[in-house]
Structures are given as C-alpha cells and as structure tokens.
Amino acid sequence: MRISTSQIFQNGIDVIQRQQAEISRTQNQLGTGRRILSPSDDPSGSVQALQFESRIDQTKQFQRNGGLAEQRLRLTEVTLASVGDGLQRIRELSVKANNATETDETRRYIAGEMQQVLNSLVDLGNTRDANGEYLFAGYKSQTQPFVMKDGEVKYQGDDNARQVDISPVRKLAVGDPGNAVFGDAGLPGALKDGNGTFTTLPGDENEGSGVIGGGSVVDRKAWQEAVDAASGELSYSVTFADDGETFTVQAFENGTPVNTAPFDELPVDAPFKSGESIAFNGISFDIKGTPKVDDEFTIRPSKPQSLFTGVQNIIDALQSPVGTSTAPVNNAINRGLSELDSALGHVLDTRATVGARLNALENQDNLNRDQILQLETTISEIRDLDYAEAISRFNLQQVGLQAAQQSYTQVARLTLFDYIR
Template sequence: MRVSTTQIFRNGIGAIQDNQQGLARTQLQLGTGKRILSPSDDPSGAVQALQFRSSVEKTEQYQRNGNIVEQRLRLSETILTSVGEGLQRVRELAVQGNNGSQTNETRRYIAGEIRQILDELVQLSNTRDANGEYIYAGLTSLTQPFSPGAGGEVFYNGDDGQRRLQISPVRQLAIGDSGQAVFMDIPTGNGTFVVRDDPGNTGGGVIDAGSVIDFNAWQADTYTISFSEVGGELFYEVSGGGLPPVSTPFVEGEAIRFAGIETRIQGTPADGDSFTLSPSENQDLFATYRQLAEALEAPVTDTPSRARLNNAVNRALVNLDQALGNILDTRASVGSRLKTVENQRNINEDVLLQLRTTLSEIEDLDYAEAISRFNLQQTALQAAQQSYVQVQRLSLFNFI
C-alpha cells in the first residue's frame, strides 16, 4: 500500500489535534471542577444532575420563604407584645378610674391617657413590613387596614384572608393574621352573654359580668331583670326566653339564677330600674377603649351617675379581658408557627445537604484522576508534536 507524504502529515496533525482537544477538555474540567461539561459526556448523569439541581433550587426557595415567614411573624410578635402591654395599662387605668376616691378631673386625665393608648393602637395596627406591606390587612396588603372615622370609631378596610407561603413540598404557613381576627372580632361580655344597665336607671345597682353555670340549660336569648317596689320592699322579675313571670325579693349580692346562668347585683336598684342580658356579640378593641374613655369623661354627680360609671367600667373590664385573651391566643399561634418554621428549616437544611452531596457525586470532578490524566495527555501531546517534527524531516529532498 502506498502512503503519501501528505497522508503522513495529515495523520500527524490529526494526532496532535486530538491530543490538544483532550487536553483542553481536561483543562476545562479542572477549571470548572465539573466532570460533565455537556450532556454528551454522560447523558444519564446529565439528566440526574438536572433533576437534583432543580430539587436544590426548589428547596433553597423554600428556605427563602421560611426566612420571609420568620421575619413577618417576629414583627407581628413584637407588635402584639406592645398591644398586650397597652391592654394591661388600660386595664390598670380602668380599675384606677373606677375608684371612688377619683374626682371628675382626675378621671378626665385617666381618660386622656386611654385615648393616647388608643391612638398608639391605631398606629400599631397599621404597621408595615420592610417591603411596605401592611401586616394586618389580610390579602389586601397594600391597603391601609385601619382608618379613624369622624365620630372616633375605627373602620377596617382589609379582609379576613391570610397570606401563605410554601416552606416545603407539602407545607404552607400563614405569614400573618388579619386585622379582622386580631382587633375586630372580639366577643363582648364573658364570651357567652353580656350584661347592660338601662341608661334610664335611677338607682345605685351595679351588675357583674355573670357566668354560665349550666350550658345545657342556657338559651341564647335576651333577658331582662326588672325591679319594682311593692309595700316598701324591692322585688325583681326576669323576663325573656319563655320564662314564666316570677316576682322575687331582691337581696343585694345574692345570686340571680335563671336559664343556666347567674349574675349578682351590688347596691340598691330603684323602682323601675332594669338590666339586660343578651348573647355576646363581636366588638373591636378600638370601640372598647373609646367607650371606656367616654365613661370616665362623663361627670359623676350623684348615685345614679356613679352606678352608670361602675357598670360601664365593669363592662369594659370584661371586654378588655376578652381582648387580652384574643391577643394571647394570637401570640400563641404566632409562636407555634415560628417553631414550625424553625423545624422545617432544619429539615430543609438536611435535605439540601443530601441533595448537594448526591449532585456532587454525579457531576463533580475527581481531581486526582483528572490531574493524572492531564499529565498523561500533556506528555502524549508533546510526544506527538516531537514525532511530527521528526517525520516531517523524512524527505528525499534532504538527501539531494
């Protein structure tokens, strides 16, 4: 077989180029630290690496979501702590203002402090996060949730939704609570029923919050305790809920029981005075503050006005207790979610470590093997180059 000089040169150049190509690929592997530079290097491994890389990116996003949830919940916890402290202070002021040693002037000072705490509450309820979103607006996070009205009332402009973020493939977590649930939907009275004195009462009767002694016998209806004087003796009669009319002598501080509930009245009601007991309704915390301040601002000049103050403050105290319980329940929920985030982040970290380890085994380079291969390829390239130079000299023209 005849081998031409051109073919010899072509074979030599081809060997050099093959060695250069292999050396360049090894150099690129050493530079990137990756064994698979293109899918053709290892089709099966490339597919597996793509799947694991996608899982890593998703898990990292879950971690970022967890950070967002934690930041929002910690901000909410701080706000709720301040609200709770304000509630405790208002309760102290209510007890202080209900003391008989207070004058109309000192009660107005107390009411002024309550109104300042009310203004602070409005500011706290309109808190924004670092992104400028209102944390108590529900799903309408760009809308200011609470706005004062002309009459002193506070309106809620948000909704009752909760934004949720995915922190794992199977778990979503609420990043906050709606202002409706935190500040607005607070039951009045003892949570089952609320007591009220008639504004036209002329006696000194003061009714307590009452309690349920038999839930099976309780019927959610409006009941009225009416007082009448007969022959110089004071009697009361309970009406409503289908109860038969029974006139009973009144004894101050003695329990008045009916329909599975009981209440007590201190002081002496006047003939024609009455008190109502009706099922609890929701009332916002702002209204509770405002009503308490208004009650303390009203002048006390006689026994009936003193009784109205005492009844209003007693009603405000049980409403404050309901609000404080709601705030504490919300804080407990926030704390539970924070613990959930912490646990899930630890789980995600373990998952990330496993995924990255497996991904490294698939696509990362074995440096010891690559360096040995690099040295071998470099030697082979040098040998090919030297061989080509020697073969290039094999020409008859060199002997002419």
C-alpha cells in the first residue's frame, strides 16, 4: 500500500497530540488530586460520589440545625434559671409577710416588691432569641406571648412546641409553649393551683383565726379512687361547731352532698386540736388557730392556673387591709406558698427537659461528625488520585511524547531530494 509524505506527517502529528492530551489529563489529575475529572472517566464512581456528597450536604444541614437549636435551648435554660430565681425571691417575701409582726403598711411594701418581681417574670416570659422570635410563643413566634390586661397576665401564643430535624429520622423540640411553662394550659404536667393535687380554701365568711395548711397526699391511690368515684366535680367542706371544738367533713359532687362510699366514713363531729393533722380519702392537712362556729374550709382537686395568677393572688392579699384578724392573709399566703413550691418544681422539671435535649443535641452532633468523616473517607477512596501511580504514568507519558517528537523530526527529514546528486 502506498503511504504518502503527507500521511506520514499527519500520523506523526496525531500521535504527538494524543500524547499531549494524555499528559494534559494527567497534569489535571495531579493538580486537582482527583482521579475522576468528568463522569466519563468512571460513570459508576461518579454516581456514587454524587450520592455521598448529597448525604454529606444533608448531614451538614442537620448540624447547622443542631447549632441553632443549641443556641435557642441554652437561652431557654438561662431564662428558666432567672424565672426560678424570681419565684424564690417571691417565696422569701411571702414567708416574711406571713408574720404577725407585719403591719398593713409593711405588707404593702412587700407587695410592691413582689409586683416588680412579677413584672420581671412577665418580661422573662417574653424573651426573644437572636432572630427576634419569642421563645415561649409556640408556633406564633412573632406574637408577644404574655401581656398584662386588667391586672391579669394573658397568654397569646399557642400550645405547640417548635421542632427541628437533627437527623433524617429524628426531630427535637427547641422550645416549650409558654402556657405549659408558665400557665394554665391544661396539658399533661401543666401547672396547677394549690399543691398540684388539691387546693385548700378558707370560707369567705369565716370569723375565727383558723389558718389551713396547703396539705399533702399521703395515699395517692385512695385519693384517685375518691376522685373517680365522684360523678361530678368533687369537693369537701370542713365545718366547725361547738365553739370550734369539733368539725365535720362533708363530700360534695357538683355542690350536692354525697355520703356513698368512699365518702361514707368521713369525720363527723370529730374533736379539733390546733395543728393536728386531719386526714381522709388519701389526703392530709392541718388547721391552726381557733376557728369559730360555722367557720368553713373547702378542699377541692387542683385546677390549671398560671404561676403569674398565683403570684398576683399573694400580692392582692397583701394589699388588702387585715383588720382584727390576720387569718385571711395567712390563709392566702399558705396557699400561695404551696403554689410557689409547685411552680418552682415545675420550672425545675422544665429545665431538666431542656438539659436532656441539649445532651441529645450533643450526642447527635457527634454521630453526625462521625458519619461525615465516614462518607468523606468513602468518597476519597472512590474519587481521589493515587499520586504514586499518576506520577509514574506522567513520567512514562513524557518519555512517550519525547519519543514521538524525536521520531517525527527524523522522519520529516527523509525526502527523495536528499538522495539526488
């Protein structure tokens, strides 16, 4: 077959260009550190690398979510700590006011300080995060959750807790609705009046010096059986007779007396001794002082009540003139102290849940970091360059290019004119 001079030249140029292209590709690999420069280099490996990169981006987004959640939860924890400090101060002032040496004037001074603490508690309930969103408004993060109207704190948020994704299968609450933390939501574990189980109340017409304590549950099963046995709203009355020397306990369902089991064995005309425990249907409390005939005290199951209302009730009692007997204000303070203890415990429980969520965030962040490291290692094995092999290949390609260039120059000088004399 005939091979023309132009064909020889073209073949030589083609070989040189191929060698240059291979060297250029190897140079790009060495410069980028990647074996796969385009999907055509390794279609299967390219698809795998893209999938892993997507997983890494998703996991990093979960980490960013966790970082924002951590900031919000830490602010929540600090805020709740301040709420606890405020409630503790109100408790100290209540104990101070519950003293026979205090006068109407000094009690008003104490109430004034309590009012300032209450205002600060409302401000804490309206705390905002770095984005200007309210911590305790639920989903209504742009709505101020607590406002003071006519001497009463109203909640304007909702019952929902905001959540963020911290993994493909896990969500975490980054806040608590304000009515669950501070208020009367009626949600499981929400704050209630009295001691959280039942409330003790003095009668409005009482004339004696009897002061009822907050009481406690001594047999929760017996108490619950009594509540379940009532066909309506349960309450008890403790009524005094015989110059306050005896008392009778009567159970009521929706205001109607009931004497069926387990209410048929309540104390009747029982002797009264100041400070001595009175117990029935799983509960116990005491009454101190000297009640008069027909003085009455009421015991009923606790109802949802915000801590703001509990504090305001104490303030209102301290601002009212006492008159000849301090029993009304003492009763109000005793009830308030029980509610403050419940509120402090409730706030501590909420802080504990916030701490648990912070621990969960930390654990999930460590898992996400490990997952990212594993994915990046796998991508490196698929896509990254073996430098030793690439450098050897680059040197070999250089030798091939040099040989092609030298052979081309030798062949280019071969013409018939060199042999004509």
